[in-house]
Amino acid sequence: MEDVTTQTTDHAPGVLLKKRRKGIYILPNLFTLAALFGGFYAIVMAINGRFDLAAIGVFSAMVLDSLDGRVARMTNTQSAFGEQMDSLSDMVSFGAAPALIAYVWALKGLGRWGWIAAFVYCACAALRLARFNVNTAVVDKRYFQGLPSPAAAALVAGFIWVANDLGSAGPQWAWPMFVMCLYAGLTMVTNVPFYSFKDIQMKRSVPFVVIVLIAIGIAVINIDPPIVMFGLFVVYGLSGYSIYFWRKTKGIPTSVISTSTDEPDERGLHK
Numbered sequence: 269m270e271d272v273t274t275q276t277t278d279h280a281p282g283v284l285l286k287k288r289r290k291g292i293y294i295l296p297n298l299f300t301l302a303a304l305f306g307g308f309y310a311i312v313m314a315i316n317g318r319f320d321l322a323a324i325g326v327f328s329a330m331v332l333d334s335l336d337g338r339v340a341r342m343t344n345t346q347s348a349f350g351e352q353m354d355s356l357s358d359m360v361s362f363g364a365a366p367a368l369i370a371y372v373w374a375l376k377g378l379g380r381w382g383w384i385a386a387f388v389y390c391a392c393a394a395l396r397l398a399r400f401n402v403n404t405a406v407v408d409k410r411y412f413q414g415l416p417s418p419a420a421a422a423l424v425a426g427f428i429w430v431a432n433d434l435g436s437a438g439p440q441w442a443w444p445m446f447v448m449c450l451y452a453g454l455t456m457v458t459n460v461p462f463y464s465f466k467d468i469q470m471k472r473s474v475p476f477v478v479i480v481l482i483a484i485g486i487a488v489i490n491i492d493p494p495i496v497m498f499g500l501f502v503v504y505g506l507s508g509y510s511i512y513f514w515r516k517t518k519g520i521p522t523s524v525i526s527t528s529t530d531e532p533d534e535r536g537l538h539k
Contacts, residue, residue: 293345299336300350300357303329307361310425314369319438322369323429327497329361330418355397362421363393367449370424374438374445382442385449389424392453393417399457403525411461411524415505419462420452423505426498433494455505461515461524462508 306329313322336354340346367390375382396417407413427448431441438445489496515522 292349293340293343293347295343296336296340296345296350297353299332299339300353303332303336303361304357305329306332307357307365310361310365311368314372319369319373319428319432322365323425323432323494326361326365326369326421326425327429329357329365330422333358333361333418351401355401358397358417359394362417363390363397366421366424366452367393369428370445370449373428374442375449377439377442378446381446385446389420389449389453392456393420396420396456406525408461408524409466410464411511412464412508413524414458414460415452415455415462415508416464417456419501419504420456422497422501423452424448426494426501429494430498452505455508458508459523460508460512461522462504463511 306325310322310325310329313319313325333354336350340350367386370389371382371386375386378385396414399413403413424445427441427445428438431438512522
């Protein structure tokens with residue numbers, strides 16, 4: 269039975285009004301839940317020693333995470349609930365999952381240094397997501413402030429995927445994995461600008477050659493998916509520093525904060 273309430277207004281006293289029940293949009297949150305499952309699946313596979321499937325789970329979560337926001341905007345189903353759900357899903361799939369996979373795969377053999385590296389990565393992912401949420405309104409949409417968490421997860425999971433594909437055991441890659449976790453984690457919380465690709469309009473028409481290049485790209489990835497995809501994210505993981513130093517040499521502001529410095533909450537962000 270639906271709830272009703274009696275309200276008296278200036279125009280119609282005593283009118284019965286129905287309370288509007290708040291609901292949750294199904295479509296975008298299905299993609300978010302699927303991305304969350306990808307992260308959870310990755311953790312389970314790592315515990316079971318299937319590190320190839322664990323890496324695939326993280327990359328699958330990346331694809332699904334990139335779709336939920338686009339689906340919400342295309343169907344006009346954005347909501348505060350969806351934003352919070354997306355952040356929590358990202359923390360599991362791109363924060364906790366890569367850290368745990370890296371620890372089980374290689375870092376465990378380093379003792380306290382191993383879990384410290386895993387924790388630094390996990391903590392930086394949480395800090396990066398929190399900063400992203402509070403700075404959404406002031407950051408230049410063309411760039412991310414620091415390495416985005418999905419790309420950081422791709423560096424860690426991709427490294428494991430490549431090594432596992434080559435038949436290498438995790439313990440022999442302990443120190444390189446240690447360095448990779450620290451690099452990916454700390455780069456997430458820097459102010460280095462990384463191109464976001466958000467200014468690319470999917471609805472615009474493109475020259476025919478663009479479609480040909482996309483087909484060639486898909487073919488190249490299928491030659492050796494672990495190496496090609498990891499290579500792409502290594503290039504992206506270094507690109508932010510290239511943009512930063514290029515702007516420095518040209519005298520262009522390196523900050524991605526796009527508004528004024530008058531507000532107290534924004535002081536110190538423009539560096």
